[in-house]
Each structure stands twice: as C-alpha cells, then as structure tokens.
Amino acid sequence: MKVETFLFGSVEVKPEQIIEFPNGLLSFEDNKRFMLIHESETGEPVSFTLQSLDDPHLALQIMDPAALGFTYELALSDAETSLLKLDDPADAVVVLVLYKQEEVKASAGISANLRAPLIINTKTRLGLQKLLERVRPNVVLSNLSSVAG
Secondary structure, eight states, X not given: OEEEETTTEEEEOOGGXXXXXXXXXXXXXXXXXXXXXXXXXXXXXXXXXXXXXXXXXXXXXXXXXXXXXXXXXXXXXXXXXXXXXXSOGGGEEEEEEEEEOOOOSTTOOEXXXXXXXXEEETXXXXXXXXXXXXXXXXXXXXXXXXXXX
16 A cells, blocks of 8 residues: 655555554543554664654654663553553564654753663564653673773
8 A cells, every 4th residue: 555654655555564552642531543663774773753643744763772782671551551561571672762852952862762662562563651660771881991090
C-alpha cells in the first residue's frame, strides 16, 4: 500500500513493515499503525523515524537506549506480555522516543523520554508504550577516554 507522509512524501509500505500499537501511544491513542523509516544514504542509522500510517503528520524519532549509554530491565505484566504476544523475551526490543525541548535556554536540544519506552516484539510486530513510575536505567559510561588522576 502507498502512504503519504509529511517528511518522506509517498512511501510504499509492505504489510510485514507495519508495527501495530494496539493501545496507541501516549497522547496519540488513535494512531495504532506505524512503520520504521531511516535515510539509507547516511550509513548506519543512529535513530529511526517511527512514521504513523494513520496520520501522515505524525512521525517520532526513536533510538536504542544503548546508544545513549542506558540499558533497561523491564518487568512486563501478563497483560502486556499477552498484548505483545511475546513468547521469548529475546524477541523484544526497547526504544526511546526523542523529543525537542522547547525551552529558550542555550541548553535546549533533543532529549529522550526515559519514563515511557516503547517495547516492540520483533516477531509479531506488536508494540506498546510502558509508562514507568520510577526510572532505574543502568548507566554505562562508555565514552571515557582516560581515568581522572
């Protein structure tokens, strides 16, 4: 099927490319079908665009939390596991939604929503957004070049 998008124009979408979020996403509950897009000529992508197939103007940037030095250990309820049709935890990926801070400060920029990661079953292509009461990510400082002395 062909889908018109605001950012990418007309895009051909195969059924196996569709990721469904049965409950929608926070603040976008009516948007349930998405696809991943990235610009292929830029090499290995750091972030992807999660493009809504229900609203051509809705596109969210997402990123692997490991690229930011975070790992998550999330416990899913039976209902969440059932919604994702998740038989094997290895089939689940966790990604973060990026957003632009609208503050006027010089430090305003792009941030990641650590409290509401997306969990996607790569086999069934079903996803959900999990709202966490407390964020307890493991932080890995991998960019330190030397020990301070």
